[in-house]
Amino acid sequence: MIRLTHAPNSGLNGSVNVPGDKSISHRALMFGAIANGTTVIKNFLTSDDVLHTMQVFRDLGVNIEQNGRMVTVYGKGINNFSAPQQPLDMGNSGTSTRLLMGLLSKQPFDMSIIGDDSLSKRPMVRVSDPLAKMGANIQLTSNGTLPGVIKTNNQLLGITYVMPVASAQVKSAILLAGIQAEGETCIIEKNPSRDHTERMLKQFGGKISVQDGIIKVSRQLSLKGQCINVPSDISSAAFFLVAGLITPNSKLTIKNVGINPTRDGIIKILTRMGAKIIIDKLDSDGEPVADLTVTTQELKGIEITAEDIPSAVDELPIIALAATQAKGDTIISGAEELRVKETDRIATVVSELRKVGAQIDELPDGMIIHGGTALKVVNDSALLLSHGDHRIAMMNAVAALITTGDVVLEGEDAMSVSYPGFLEDLSEVMK
CATH class of the missing domain: 3.65.10.10 (Enolpyruvate transferase domain)
Structure with missing residues (x-):
């Protein structure tokens, strides 16, 4: 007080x-972890939410070095994570939870995900439902909240999804699953939401089509580490x-x-x-x-x-x-x-x-x-x-x-x- x-x-x-920008710091860690090679992040936000994302990737076996607002991520590629030895703790971060539900929806091992009391009251079904249509298996409580388990899964399929409401977190979760899925994933936005995920996918060498509210991605076999300056x-x-x-x-x-x-x-x-x-x-x-x-x-x-x-x-x-x-x-x-x-x-x-x-x-x-x-x-x-x-x-x-x-x-x-x-x-x- x-x-x-x-x-x-x-x-x-x-x-x-x-x-530094929280949304961009989150995404820089995520793309750095799944890319091949080294990613250097400058003006990184050292806040509680983003540090939870960092710890999640460390728990998945990614080597990350931090020196103040400078972070170096030694990418492993999206198929080379290690099974975590404890639940992945999202803290209070809805961004970490929702985006990682998509990014981690095709892994060869189960991952428990938890959050603090506040996060555990926030709805996650609007992410898990479209991911389920792609073949993901994410178990939540009967209320559609954390704690949950991202179950072992070896296949995702592209879908066409019309966003019921504008949400960058839901959109990003689908895109992060879409770059691992067979076939094309198409997202239709009635109202545009923040596009940091689309921009960063391009920056890491990925291919994405964005035109008139229609976003399309397909499987991305190899992203390359980058230098990211976070505004x-x-x-x-x-x-x-x-x-x-x-x-x-x-x-x-x-x-x-x-x-x-x-x-x-x-x-x-x-x-x-x-x-x-x-x-x-x-x-x-x-x-x-x-x-x-x-x-x-x-x-x-x-x-x-x-x-x-x-x-x-x-x-x-x-x-x-x-x-x-x-x-x-x-x-x-x-x-x-x-x-x-x-x-x-x-x-x-x-x-x-x-x-x-x-x-x-x-x-x-x-x-x-x-x-x-x-x-x-x-x-x-x-x-x-x-x-x-x-x-x-x-x-x-x-x-x-x-x-x-x-x-x-x-x-x-x-x-x-x-x-x-x-x-x-x-x-x-x-x-």
Whole structure:
């Protein structure tokens, strides 16, 4: 439990380098492990979630060396893993679990998979069902959750699968099975989700067709190790973007941020809310990157619908906070996916921001945020909870910057899931 800090009258100023992208760090480890040869990952995110992915591959016999934010993976090829001597522990990482269910669905031995209490409540059937159609045998609890077992399997068959909802994790699991399957695997997306898996497969020498929402892969016999430069995580940068916009007298630059067009929903949404974000694009041989600069600005309420959700789903909690300071109402709908994140992020966003005076109505698939509300605590003190969710914890820390009265946060350790050192970086721009 810690006491959160109110921003100084001089605001937030300076620049910040947020950690490497979590989604890309996960995938770089996975492709590095199944490739032939050595993969070097630079600006690797050393967060709890990604370190669980790393340990899974070590348990499967992959040699991985780490020196700070530099990681070297000595690939074994997809057919040369060793049987693990203990259950594969996914910790709190839904990305690890869902993607590895696909990647490990054709191995000559059983693998038990487990997670922490929070992960063990999250649905996995939407991944196991399409994988079962491909021939995978994944056993889950009667509720479709962990713990589970990826059973021995020697054959996968390509399928055509229409995505019922936009989900990069489900799509990626199918693709990672598809590159091991006989025949062609075709995925049809109604709304695009983040495309890091597609991009990285190409970077490792794989073949994939992406056109008009139709993604096709076939069996890939040999991928080659690469050097991967991981950009700063736009989901982490989002907290500083919003902090700079809503905290008086602020000017912040967030450096080297990944601006993949399937992930830049936070920029598009804030721009629609009236924010002027300076985007200084940088040279890159991989994912597109840029320095992003914001200053304190007046925002306006907007409607955020299902089409907006896939490219900004992880940023919706901090967007909700921004909306409390906008002029007019912001309506978020079509965001049922938030119900099955690390927490029910609709319920937790509403409950936590209400504690500091925000006026928010909960909807089954989103929320209505009544803007123009000065945040303040009741009786001079408020106890905010992370609920074990890193993004809720960081949202609370940013809310405290503009809240009148003492704000205490319980469960701040959750931030280490994606952003170890968040509070330290935040304090640096308050000096």
